Amino acid sequence: MSKNILVFGGSGALGAEIVNFFTTKGWSTVAIDFRANTVANKSIVITNSGETEMVRVATELNATKFDSIICAAGGWTGGSITSEDYFKSVQKMLDMNLSSAIGTAYLSGKLLSPGGLVVFTGANSALVPTPGMIGYGVSKVATHQIVKSLAQADSGLPANSLSIGILPVILDTPSNRAGMPDSNFDNWTPVSDVASKLFEWSSDSTTRPANGSLVTIETKNKATTFTLV
Template identity: 30%
Template structure:
């Protein structure tokens, strides 16, 4: 097999970072979009990004969820570093309009992250009542990711950028009764792999985290008798996402990083 010649030697120094388009001197705050930031994992990511000094915008579709996030971060919203905007992240026109405003107010996008998603299942494929379940799963899990990727890339600047998404352990280890969900999450991982190829050499990266069961209030309600101590807290996963979203992660692209701890 013929190997392509090495074009550079990896050195974690500033010249390499400049070569790949990451500006290590770029001052915070960076502009971050977190679709699904109203949810359990998304809320933890929003919190960490704000703690890191970034500017964060969360598109929302459910006003009650937006209000909850707003109440948690009232000071950040007052200071203008958190913006909550009614916007369906699966709708490219709505998201493009939101990112146009963000770019004008905050500068180019650095992070496009979609943690929007949803689960539905319970029936084996042969017993499915309504195949429209597949359309719903694709829309909430995959279309959101693709729209955030497309519009995010169109709104990034020359300093580079990051795309981060979320898959599911079920892709690697499928369980019965959730074919539509698992197929949609497989699509997200495939999207990330393609993006990594398309973004090579651009200073922009695309990655996914791959949870199993996250320790969320919804999961505790749904599975009251499970071993909750084995589940991974949202903030632990958010730390991995925050690292992928930072300049130090310039060398990681196309990864599907398992974040299921001991579970």
């Protein structure tokens, strides 16, 4: 029987790679994003991550239970408390990062199978103060809190399911390369490495970190490590 995965942010650099990787492994894939993913078995286009759209998605998928649900949506922008666009930058990060995590949590409560896995994308940089990127730091710390909260017995997730957070240092994506063209890309994590690890966790429950774990993902000289925080 085919296994099912739902990828929130399934048309972004990380999400599209996850969809592609799982599809090639024979999983049935569903992508949710602001634009369609033509590789996924089913692609649902949303206009925002708010209640109305999330209820619509849950209703449309209500006949399907997912073995894994991954939140790969998000983005980055800087901004300190003295920035001219301070409020705009904070709201942008709340919309891109936190709202997608909140939506994923909601869908997990409705659609995750017992014993399933839900993974949220946090950030290693949010483990310490982020004065130059307040909105980003706040949105990612809140995402880490969601991971921990869903790991509790009374979270509303189905029995024996796990909530895990991945905390990349920096992913090798086209937008990151465009923003930092002079960086050493050997120290950036290929999105394929992340997709492969998520496939491992999804396929074999014995390889998963403990419920509520935050896992830093770091690459040095093209070698990627996954380390429990």
